[in-house]
Amino acid sequence: MKIPFKEYIKLLSKYLKEQKLYVTILGIILASDIVLQLVSPQILRYFIDAAKGGETARSLTIAALIFIGAAIVQQLLNIGATYVSQNVGWEATNALREDLIEHCINLDMEFHKSHQSGELIERVDGDVTALFNFFSKFMLNVLNNIVLLLGILILLLREDWRIGLSLTSFAFFAMYVIWHMQVKNTGNWVEYRQANAKLFGFLGEQITSTEDIRSSGANNHVMNRYYRTIRDMLPLRIKSTMAYYNIWSATLVVFAIGNVIAFGVSAYLWRTGIITIGTVYLVFNYTELLARPIEQIRTQLQDLQKAAASIARVKELFDTKSKLQEGTEVLNSKEPISISVKDVSFQYEEGTPVLKNISLELNKGKILGVLGHTGSGKTTLARLLVRLYDVTSGELFLSGQKINSLKFEDITNNIAYVTQDVQLFNATIRENLSLFNPKIKDEEILNIIHDIGLTQWYSSLPQGLDTFLEAGGGGLSAGEAQLLAFVRVFLKNPRLIILDEATARLDPITEQLIEKALDKLLKDRTCVIIAHRLWTVQRADDIVILEDGSILEHGVRETLLENKASIFYSLMEKGIEEVLV
Numbered sequence: 001m002k003i004p005f006k007e008y009i010k011l012l013s014k015y016l017k018e019q020k021l022y023v024t025i026l027g028i029i030l031a032s033d034i035v036l037q038l039v040s041p042q043i044l045r046y047f048i049d050a051a052k053g054g055e056t057a058r059s060l061t062i063a064a065l066i067f068i069g070a071a072i073v074q075q076l077l078n079i080g081a082t083y084v085s086q087n088v089g090w091e092a093t094n095a096l097r098e099d100l101i102e103h104c105i106n107l108d109m110e111f112h113k114s115h116q117s118g119e120l121i122e123r124v125d126g127d128v129t130a131l132f133n134f135f136s137k138f139m140l141n142v143l144n145n146i147v148l149l150l151g152i153l154i155l156l157l158r159e160d161w162r163i164g165l166s167l168t169s170f171a172f173f174a175m176y177v178i179w180h181m182q183v184k185n186t187g188n189w190v191e192y193r194q195a196n197a198k199l200f201g202f203l204g205e206q207i208t209s210t211e212d213i214r215s216s217g218a219n220n221h222v223m224n225r226y227y228r229t230i231r232d233m234l235p236l237r238i239k240s241t242m243a244y245y246n247i248w249s250a251t252l253v254v255f256a257i258g259n260v261i262a263f264g265v266s267a268y269l270w271r272t273g274i275i276t277i278g279t280v281y282l283v284f285n286y287t288e289l290l291a292r293p294i295e296q297i298r299t300q301l302q303d304l305q306k307a308a309a310s311i312a313r314v315k316e317l318f319d320t321k322s323k324l325q326e327g328t329e330v331l332n333s334k335e336p337i338s339i340s341v342k343d344v345s346f347q348y349e350e351g352t353p354v355l356k357n358i359s360l361e362l363n364k365g366k367i368l369g370v371l372g373h374t375g376s377g378k379t380t381l382a383r384l385l386v387r388l389y390d391v392t393s394g395e396l397f398l399s400g401q402k403i404n405s406l407k408f409e410d411i412t413n414n415i416a417y418v419t420q421d422v423q424l425f426n427a428t429i430r431e432n433l434s435l436f437n438p439k440i441k442d443e444e445i446l447n448i449i450h451d452i453g454l455t456q457w458y459s460s461l462p463q464g465l466d467t468f469l470e471a472g473g474g475g476l477s478a479g480e481a482q483l484l485a486f487v488r489v490f491l492k493n494p495r496l497i498i499l500d501e502a503t504a505r506l507d508p509i510t511e512q513l514i515e516k517a518l519d520k521l522l523k524d525r526t527c528v529i530i531a532h533r534l535w536t537v538q539r540a541d542d543i544v545i546l547e548d549g550s551i552l553e554h555g556v557r558e559t560l561l562e563n564k565a566s567i568f569y570s571l572m573e574k575g576i577e578e579v580l581v
Helices: 005-052 057-105 109-113 117-129 132-159 161-184 186-208 210-215 219-271 277-319 378-385 408-414 429-434 442-451 455-459 478-492 508-521 557-562 567-574
Strands: 339-349 352-362 367-372 393-398 415-419 496-500 526-530 542-547 550-556
Touching: 005 057, 005 132, 005 277, 057 117, 057 132, 057 277, 117 186, 117 277, 132 161, 132 277, 161 219, 161 277, 186 219, 186 277, 210 219, 219 277, 339 378, 352 378, 352 393, 352 550, 367 378, 378 393, 378 415, 378 496, 378 526, 408 415, 415 478, 429 442, 429 478, 442 455, 442 478, 478 508, 542 557, 542 567, 550 557, 550 567, 557 567
Parallel strands: 367 526, 367 542, 415 496, 496 526
Antiparallel strands: 339 352, 339 393, 542 550
16 A cells, blocks of 8 residues: 655654754754764774874874774664653553544544444544554664665775765665565565454453353353464455565575675775775775665664554545535524424434334423333434534434534533433542533532432442542442432533433332433423333323334323323333333
């Protein structure tokens, strides 16, 4: 896969521009190192010729000390370059990770449903990690090695045109061979990284489903899938690794040819008396040094090959756009939100409608109870109301304004969506309730806890608001997790609340606490209660019953109860507790 050069420059300029000082320091360090690498052989040449020519011990000692000093400074420069480049690399890759995470969070639910969590983790973290060397010192190293290469060739030409010409020809030949072999194998790393992401996606999916796998006895099936994934991945790994070793082997052969050329030319010129023995050593030393930038450029091309695969995948992720386009308006009214659904149809997959021409109205401050079988479209309706998806056809209005004309932030700030699955973080109770908002004070949280009758529950917490929760809410019951969700809603103070079977998993005692909380929570707010238990919608003003994506019945709850021909009346009359099947 060929990546345009401008993509490399674009990525570098974006994530290194904030570190201009450190990049400049790194450039100076590397440039100083090049000077010392070029000077050191000259010192040794002088030492050898001086020793053979009978120079005093004092002159030889000074030359030796200068050489040792240069070697020490070189080591210090290498340490400094490593330290600075590591910092530059981490700063750049962390910034890139942040941007990728933010981009993924803002993508629509259709994208997240089609990508496994493990796959996204590998793309956000694994691909970016592969770019570490690219950000830390790749471009500077390439430039410095090119300068070092040119410096060596110029100094060799300065010694003798025959030496310079022969080794310059060798250098170009070596670069051509290595570059040609490298370019041919770039696609191997792209395929390998894709297979690696697939493996991580598979592992993430299985880890989150461990309980279901073990309880259903699917261990062997999962392991067989794992082995198949590994077997598919192995040939790609072998192919990309063998390409690397082929280049490495070719490099050894090329460098051997370079040494033969250097010794042959130097031996001829020395025998004819054109150069000294010190110069022979100088040529040999420079030839060995010549191998270093070529070898490093080869290694950097290998890193570039990996980087190209990662850049392609990062670019592909950045180029993925959300199908939900943000509006520009805010809700004009500060009163409870009214809802208007007009001929709305929706389908997750083309040709499979989930909602069919739904139309309903809910006035501000009223409560709508939504009933229906599993799969009737209740949760889908809720997701459309909070704009996790856009309708396939029809229109949806909040307080008279089209939902797709509103800003995402305005929808989020004014609507609370509570499901039976509460997302809890590996953090304190305070952070889980405030959702990491430092502006929310402890007094505000405690007042709400006491106001909705959760004082006894709060008293049971070992460290109060500082009680630390494990990842996923470990240590809390489903009821306690749901209580946290309701406190979040009070802190948010929304104008529309959607309860999507939020009390389905609660025990009787917790249900009573939730009922008391709901009495206060729903006051002066519009609410949509999606439920399969009939008692849950007793406080509803209006009732809608869905069946196979269509409205089976819709009306005022009291009117439906008085109408003996209504479905709702029949359900209540027969005392059916749950509307599930």
